[in-house]
Amino acid sequence: MLQTLAERLLSSHAVRDGQPLALDAQRSIHANDLLEVRVDRVLANDITGPIAIREFSKLGVETVFDPDAIVLVADHFTPNKDIASAEQTALLRRFARAQGLKHFYDVGRAGIEHVLLPEQGLVRPGDVVVGADSHTCTYGALAAFGTGMGSTDIACAMATGSAWVRVPESVRVEYVGELPPWIGGKDLILYTIGQIGVDGARYEALEFTGPALERLPMHARFTMSNMAIECGAKAGLFGTDCVTSAYVTAHPGPPLCVRHTEPWQPDAQATYARVVRLEVDALEPQVARPFLPDNVCGVSELGDVCIDQVVIGSCTNGRIEDLREAGDILRGHEVHPDVRCIVLPGSQYVVRQAAREGLLDTFLRAGAAVSTPTCGPCLGGHMGVLAAGERALSTTNRNFRGRMGHPESEVYLSGPAVAAASAVAGRITSPEEVLR
Amino acid sequence: MRWTGKVWKYGDHIDTDAIIPARYLMSSDPDALARHCMEDVDPVFASEVQPGDVVVAGENFGCGSSREHAPIALKAAGISCVVASSFARIFYRNALNIGLPILVCKRGADEAQTGHRFEVDVRGGVVKNETLGTTYPADAFTPFVLGLIDAGGLIPYTRDRLRDGVFDGLRGQATKEQPKRAGQS
Numbered sequence: 001m002l003q004t005l006a007e008r009l010l011s012s013h014a015v016r017d018g019q020p021l022a023l024d025a026q027r028s029i030h031a032n033d034l035l036e037v038r039v040d041r042v043l044a045n046d047i048t049g050p051i052a053i054r055e056f057s058k059l060g061v062e063t064v065f066d067p068d069a070i071v072l073v074a075d076h077f078t079p080n081k082d083i084a085s086a087e088q089t090a091l092l093r094r095f096a097r098a099q100g101l102k103h104f105y106d107v108g109r110a111g112i113e114h115v116l117l118p119e120q121g122l123v124r125p126g127d128v129v130v131g132a133d134s135h136t137c138t139y140g141a142l143a144a145f146g147t148g149m150g151s152t153d154i155a156c157a158m159a160t161g162s163a164w165v166r167v168p169e170s171v172r173v174e175y176v177g178e179l180p181p182w183i184g185g186k187d188l189i190l191y192t193i194g195q196i197g198v199d200g201a202r203y204e205a206l207e208f209t210g211p212a213l214e215r216l217p218m219h220a221r222f223t224m225s226n227m228a229i230e231c232g233a234k235a236g237l238f239g240t241d242c243v244t245s246a247y248v249t250a251h252p253g254p255p256l257c258v259r260h261t262e263p264w265q266p267d268a269q270a271t272y273a274r275v276v277r278l279e280v281d282a283l284e285p286q287v288a289r290p291f292l293p294d295n296v297c298g299v300s301e302l303g304d305v306c307i308d309q310v311v312i313g314s315c316t317n318g319r320i321e322d323l324r325e326a327g328d329i330l331r332g333h334e335v336h337p338d339v340r341c342i343v344l345p346g347s348q349y350v351v352r353q354a355a356r357e358g359l360l361d362t363f364l365r366a367g368a369a370v371s372t373p374t375c376g377p378c379l380g381g382h383m384g385v386l387a388a389g390e391r392a393l394s395t396t397n398r399n400f401r402g403r404m405g406h407p408e409s410e411v412y413l414s415g416p417a418v419a420a421a422s423a424v425a426g427r428i429t430s431p432e433e434v435l436r
Numbered sequence: 437m438r439w440t441g442k443v444w445k446y447g448d449h450i451d452t453d454a455i456i457p458a459r460y461l462m463s464s465d466p467d468a469l470a471r472h473c474m475e476d477v478d479p480v481f482a483s484e485v486q487p488g489d490v491v492v493a494g495e496n497f498g499c500g501s502s503r504e505h506a507p508i509a510l511k512a513a514g515i516s517c518v519v520a521s522s523f524a525r526i527f528y529r530n531a532l533n534i535g536l537p538i539l540v541c542k543r544g545a546d547e548a549q550t551g552h553r554f555e556v557d558v559r560g561g562v563v564k565n566e567t568l569g570t571t572y573p574a575d576a577f578t579p580f581v582l583g584l585i586d587a588g589g590l591i592p593y594t595r596d597r598l599r600d601g602v603f604d605g606l607r608g609q610a611t612k613e614q615p616k617r618a619g620q621s
Contacts, residue, residue, distance in 0.1 A: 018605035034580050038606060051464045051504055059595050065606055068613040077462060084462030102613065134502040134526060150504035150530035156594040161606035164580070198449055199496040203525050232499065232524055254613045292449060379458035379501070400453045400500060407457075407476040 001027050002267040004170040005237045006205035009145040009264065013037040013128045015162055031169040031271070039069070040144075041122060042157045043131030045113055046074045046085065049092045051151035052132055056158055064099050065161035068254075071103040071122060072096050073113040076375045081382035102254075111347025111373045114138035114226060114315035118218075119349055121253020125240045125264050130154065130163050135315050135397065137228045140206075140237040141221035142244060143264035147234050168234045169273040170266075171201050174210035177281035182431050184325070185220030186317060186395065186415030189227040190286035194296025196276060202232030204273060207266060209239070212280045218247040219321040223415075226316045227397050230293040239265040285430055287393075288413040291401045299418055299430045309392040310341045310423040311404075312416055313371075314378045317395035318346025320353045322416045327359040329420035329431055330366040336426030341368035342384045344376060368423070380405045393428055395419050437537060437558040437585075439516035440566070441488035444474075444481060445550040448494035452527065455498065455506040464505060466512035473509040487514035490554045492545050494520065498527025507531040517556045519563055519574070521545045532581060533590035539563060544572035558585070 003011065011029035014021045015038050021029075029035065042064075044052045049072055056064075064070050072092050077085035089106075096104035105116060114135050117123050127144040129136060132154040139146030149163065157163045173192060193200070206228050208221070221238050228236025238244070240263050284298040312326045323345060335341040343363045345351045351373065354360050363370050377384030378396040386392055386405030392412070394404065399411040412428060421434040453476070460472045474481040491510060497520040498506060507530045510518065518531065521542040531538045537558040544563040548554065552567040559582075561574040577585065587593035597603065 015606065018603050034578065047458075047461045048502065048504065051508075054464070055591055058591050059598060061598055061607075065603070082462060088462065088464075132502055132504075134500065136502075148502040148526050150502055150507075150526060150533060152504060152533040152590050153529060156590055159598060159607075160594060160603040162603065198499060199522070199524070202496065202522065232496065234525060379453075381458055381461075385459075398451075398453070398500060400451045402457055402476045403453050405459075 002270045003027065003030070004205070004270040004272065005143065005207055005239060005264065005266040006145065006168055006170050006235060007031065007270070008266065009126065009128060010035060010037055010165060010167050012126065029167060031167050033167045034164065035167060036162050036164050037128050038162050039130050039157050040127040041069055041071055041129040042154060043071045043073070043113060043117070043129065043133065043136060044151070044154050045076050045133055046078060046089045046092055047076045048132030048151045048154065050088045052154040052158065053091060053095045055152045055155035059155065059159045061159050064158045067100045068102050069161070070101050070158055071117060072101060073105045073110055073116060074107060075110055075112050075373065076379065077381050078374055079107045079372065109348060111350070112315045112318055112375055115318050115346030115350065118142060118222065119251055119347055121251040124253070125244060125248065126262065130157050134229045135226050137233065137236050138222050138226040138315060140225035140228060140235045141218060143238060143240045145235055148229060168203055168205040170205045170207050172207045172209060172272045172275045174275060174277045175212035175280050176210050176277060177212050177279050179212055179280055180283060182285055182417050183280065183283050184415050184417070185216070185223030187283060187286040188280065189224040190288050190296050190413065191283060192278065193227065193231045193294045194286065195278065196231050198231055198292050198294045200231040204233055205235040205237060206233045207237050215243060217321065218243060219319040222319065223316055227293070230397060285415065285418045287418065287428060288399055290399050290410040290412065293397065293399060293413060299428065302428055305412065305428040306391070306426060307339060307393045307422060307428060308390040309384060309386065310339055310419050311344065311377055311384060311392060311394040311396060312341070312419050313344025313346060314375065314396040315346065316397045317416050318344055318350065320350050322395065323350065323354050323359050326416040326420035327362045329417060329434055330368065330424065331362045333366055333424045333434060335367040335423045338426050339423050341423040342377065343368050343370045345373055347373050377404055379403065393419055393422050438555065439488050440553065440555045441490045441516055442486060443490050443492050443548050443550055443552040443554050444485065445548055446477065446491065446493040449496045449499055450477065450493050451500035452498055452503050452506040453500055456503065456509040461503065461505055466508050469505050469509035470512035473513045482513060485513050485515065488516045489514060490556060491515050491518045492520065492548045493518070494545060495522045497523050499524035502526045504530045504534065507534055507536040511536045517558060519545055519554070519556065532584050535589040539574040541572050541574040
C-alpha cells in the first residue's frame with residue numbers, strides 16, 4: 001500500500017473508462033502498472049503544437065475537453081525568425097482563438113513555457129501535466145507530475161482530458177552535507193547526471209531529497225527537475241514543504257483555479273528501484289563538456305577552455321534569481337572582447353523585474369546582449385546560432401552535437417555564476433577567479 | 437508486419453537533434469523532414485536510404501527532445517523499423533503512436549553492421565540477420581502496446597474510444613477554472 005511520490009500523484013489521477021478510481025483502488029497502484037490518468041494541464045509550443053493540432057483534427061471531435069486546461073506557448077522560434085516559423089505560430093493562434101483557449105501566450109505576453117507556467121500559477125502541487133516538450137518535467141519541483149510527450153499524445157490529451165502512462169519505478173536521490181558557496185541547482189543536477197549517466201534513470205522517476213536540499217529555493221528546484229529528462233527520467237520530483245507553500249502563495253494563478261492544499265510526500269518506506277546518496281560538502285561548480293550532459297567535471301578540472309559565446313537564460317536557468325546570480329558577477333566587469341554574451345530572461349515578468357532591479361543595465365554596461373524571452377539559441381533556432389568551430393558555454397540543458405548550430409560547434413553547460421564569470425574571463429572559469 | 441531491408445547501424449545515445457536537427461523544425465511536413473534525417477551524424481543517409489531499410493542502434497536511441505518530427509522523419513525517409521538495444525521513453529511512445537515500428541533487441545543490434553540485411557517481424561517479435569544467418573527474439577510488447585500497433589497508432593485507437601463515449605465523463609466535466617455559481621462561497 002505504500003507509495004512513492006510518483007505512484008501517489010499518478011494513482012490520484014487514475015481513471016477507468018473515464019471514471020475516477022475508488023481510494024483503495026488508487027492506493028493499490030504501483031510501479032509498472034499501466035494507467036489512464038486524468039490530466040490537469042495539457043501544454044504545447046510553436047514547434048510541437050502544429051503537429052498536435054493536425055492530429056487533433058483526425059479524432060472526430062470538434063472541441064478540446066476543457067478550453068481552460070490547454071496551454072499553448074509561442075516560445076521556440078519566436079518572435080518568429082522566418083516565414084515558415086511565422087506560419088506555425090499563426091496556426092497555433094488560429095486554433096487558440098477557434099477553441100476559445102484562455103491560456104494562449106503570444107509574443108509580448110509570453111515567456112519560455114516552463115518559466116511561465118509556474119509563474120502564472122498554472123501548475124499546482126498534486127497536478128498531472130503533460131506537455132509536448134521534454135522539459136515538462138520541470139513541474140516536478142512543485143510536486144506536480146509533469147512529463148514530456150510527443151504531439152500525438154498531446155492531441156489525444158487535448159481531446160480526452162487523459163493520457164496513458166506506465167507508472168515509473170522511482171530512484172530516490174539523497175543529497176547530504178551542506179551546499180558550498182556558488183553551488184546551485186544546476187551544479188547539483190549536472191553532478192547527479194554525471195554520476196548516473198544520460199540513461200541512468202530511463203523510464204524512472206527521480207525523487208530529490210536529503211538534508212542538503214532542505215530550504216533549497218524554488219528556482220534551484222525548477223532547474224533540477226528541468227534536467228531530469230537528461231538522464232532519461234520521466235519525472236524529477238520534490239515533495240512539498242514550506243518553500244513550496246510560499247511559492248504557491250506568491251503565484252496564486254487564475255482566481256478560480258482549483259486549490260490543492262494537502263502536502264505531497266512519498267510514504268515512508270515506499271519501494272524504490274535504487275537509492276543514490278550524493279555528498280555535496282566538497283562540490284565545486286560543475287560543467288558538462290560536449291557532447292552529452294553526463295560528460296561532467298568540476299570547473300577546476302577543465303583546463304584552459306576558451307569560449308566564443310556565453311548564453312545565460314532558458315527554461316533551465318532563465319528565472320530572476322538566475323539573472324541576479326549572473327548580475328552579481330557581471331556588475332562592474334566587462335564581457336571579454338572575444339566573447340558574445342547573450343542574456344535571455346525567461347518571461348515578461350523576469351524582464352520587467354530585471355529592469356526594476358537594474359540588472360538589465362548591469363548586463364548592457366558589461367557588454368552583454370539582452371533578448372526578449374525565447375528558447376532561441378538553446379536549440380540552435382535563432383538569436384545566437386554557432387558557426388563551425390565555435391564554442392559556447394551555456395546555462396541551457398543540452399550539449400548534443402550541433403545542438404546550438406553547426407555540427408562542428410561545441411556547447412559546454414554550467415550554472416549562471418560560472419557562465420557569467422567565464423564571459424568576463426573569456427575561458428571557462430569559476431566565479432571566485434573573477435571576484436578575487 | 438514483416439519487412440526486409442538494409443541495415444543502417446549507429447551507436448549509443450543517438451539523440452533527436454541527430455535524427456532531425458532543430459534548424460529544420462520550422463516545418464512538420466514529413467517529406468521535408470525526411471530530406472534532413474540523420475544529417476549531422478550520417479550525411480549520406482537521407483539520399484541513399486531505400487524504402488524498407490532498417491535503422492539499428494545501441495542504447496537509449498531517441499534521447500533528448502520530445503519532437504515527434506524525429507520518428508516522422510525516419511518513417512518518411514522509408515525506414516520500416518528501428519531496432520535498438522534500448523529506446524528513450526518519449527521516442528518509444530512517439531514511434532508507436534505514429535505507427536513507426538520499433539523493436540528492442542540487444543543482441544541483434546550489437547551484432548549488426550551497416551550493409552547487413554535484416555528481416556524484421558514486428559508483431560511476432562523476431563529479428564533475422566540474413567547476412568549473418570542469425571535470428572534473435574526481440575523483447576515482447578505489452579498487450580496494451582500490441583493493441584496500439586494493431587489499431588494503427590494512437591489516433592485511430594483514441595478516435596474509436598471517443599466515438600464509443602469512453603471519455604464523455606472527462607469531456608463533460610466543469611472546466612478547470614469555471615466561475616463559481618451564485619450562492620457558492
